[in-house]
Amino acid sequence: MKLESDIILKVTDLAKSVSLENDILDLLSDINLAVSAGETLAIVGASGSGKTTLLSLLAGLDVPSSGSIELKGHSLQKLDEEARSAVRAQHVGFIFQQFLLVNSLTALENVMLPAELANMANAEERAIELLKQVGLPDRINHFPSQMSGGEQQRVAIARAFITSPDILFADEPTGNLDSKTGRHITELLFDLNKENGTTLILVTHDEKLADRCHRKVVVDSGRIVDEQSAEVETLRTVNE
Template identity: 60%
Template sequence: MTDLSSGPRQTSEAILTVTDLTQRVDLGRDTLTILQGVSLEIKRGESVAIVGRSGSGKTTLLGLLAGLDTPTEGEVVLEGKAISRLSEDERAALRARRVGFVFQSFQLLPALTALENVMLPLELADFPDPQARARELLGRVGLGDRLTHTPRQLSGGEQQRVAIARAFACEPVILFADEPTGNLDNQTGQEIQELLMALNREQGTTLVMVTHDETLAARCQRRLTIEAGHLEAAREETA
């Protein structure tokens, strides 16, 4: 991996702005409010942890921020574009160009090799020389000798490294991660933390992560606490 000593290219520019975000689910006779009146701003290059108890609305919030779902009320603006107003196809196109994802369950395609899993989004985006780019990224996450291995031939930590390489493949401006260390042992989780933070510094990619891992949350520049669907606190953390 290249020299990662320099800090993230963070500016005062907001890359993501959320205003009065509310999400409700119709249960027939009743309505369940999952999020209520959430407003926040995330700056370009920033690392942010979203924390809270199970069922507090963290993952729902992450899905709305990423444009995987649309809110009942409120607005999500990514790089000046109100993604909550876009059609499903328009949101999908925006995600393909500008957004990366890392999931707790890795979400790798089991029939594809590590190289093919990373190449896939590059091919879909018509990225020039997707194989060379995929090889470069897998080398940078320490898997240069595992290119032809399928997910079942890789450990959990190795699968998450492939998932991270895939997430960064198309050079997203923002990466969303849902419990990226949740299925890993402590040592492997620490290695994945180091990798995410290094890529944040190296590429200046904005990181927004839902996590129960206090160590990972403490390494982020800010912590957003969700409690019963409300944004309870937003304070600076020492990276």
């Protein structure tokens, strides 16, 4: 049973619809979810099931048609874009499948960017430390075009953690990587997550990645149709 004081994200009766020419398309319906601080949660489902739409709503990148989203005490559905952006800057980190690094910035500058926007005093020092943690001390002054996909994703992970977010959203973080590199990124992501005590919510097609999470929810046709504990798989992975 989750204590209310432990819940960092609470979703109640969430729905999202879009208007078409002669119809209304329901993307999500009747979503209810509570996530505790420090928890790791995987959202899984087939392509087109609504999981990425759900992630966007949870992160405040989009607004629901109805229902409520409480993130660290903020009712996202009641906020305008400027206010939601402020909540994201204060509490949220992102990792995307496409990395979304700024091509004109070095690895160090990419990692520093969120910290500079948040006026962190030690942005460069923190960025260098994180790049060392993700195994890229020799890539600090390299541009994205000079790095492999796995290296770019490691930079993206360092960037996501620099502001010490309360909650981290990851959309297919290993989707563009080969299996070996994907495994390395998975280990890195969970190591940093544990070290920083960050809540992690990720969308993935990778069952092995999903099984590393404390819990996973299955989305189908815009609804949560199943919820599973991954503790057995997690323990098996740790013991292998």
